Amino acid sequence: MSVLARVFEAAGLTTVAIALVREHAERVRPPRALWVPFYFGYALGKPDDPEFQHQVISTALSTLDAPQGPVLADYPDDAGPIGMPQASEVAASTNGDADRTLDAAGEITALRGYYERWQEQRGHTAVGITGIPQRRFRGIIRFLEAYAESDDADMNERPADVSVPQFVRYCADDLKAFCYEARMAQRPNDNETDIHRWFWGETAVGTLIDSITQRLNATDDPSLKAMAYGLSR
16 A cells, blocks of 8 residues: 555655554655554454544544655554454463464465465465565564574574564564465455454464564563564554
8 A cells, every 4th residue: 555655646646545564654655654553454443433433534634734745653542443352362362272282384384375375366465574485484483483582583584774673573464464364265254353363362373473472561671562562463
């Protein structure tokens, strides 16, 4: 959407974008954008709440008042959509079985066929913020597994101008997009809540990302806590 906004503006059309991934908007720099802290698939926030959704739209349109751009504003409400369980709650309620064997790398390999079917059917994907091809995502998994244990973890593909915690966020976003799109190809009749519960409650990838979230939340660093908020949504 941010890229399209720039194309439309070049053709003389005024645009306002709503961004779910702030870092992507920062990199693409659309003329005007509002970052919202809602779950993927909920660009306007709370479902079946037109008053709230109109408030989000109004806030986005207020970026038109800026004297110059590019403009990237933050929506001032940190509440996720009503009816969508928090990722940490889903993980806590379903991942407590100590006998459960989880293999995130194997899971990515098993989902690859469904993800590629999604790409063939739709012709587009939300995967790509890391710049790492999805067939090399097992390397991302190994990096995140190391980071879940230590701040010393790093990855050669990380751009020099991107911090390690920020790159962790990029990796998590790519993995989430990969898994969600694979699941939509595998189970086309599932709704957003079904997929959300599946990812955070049943997958090894969701368990891995949640473990990083919990570790960052346990620190005293406000920037890391903010990063943790973005990981598990």
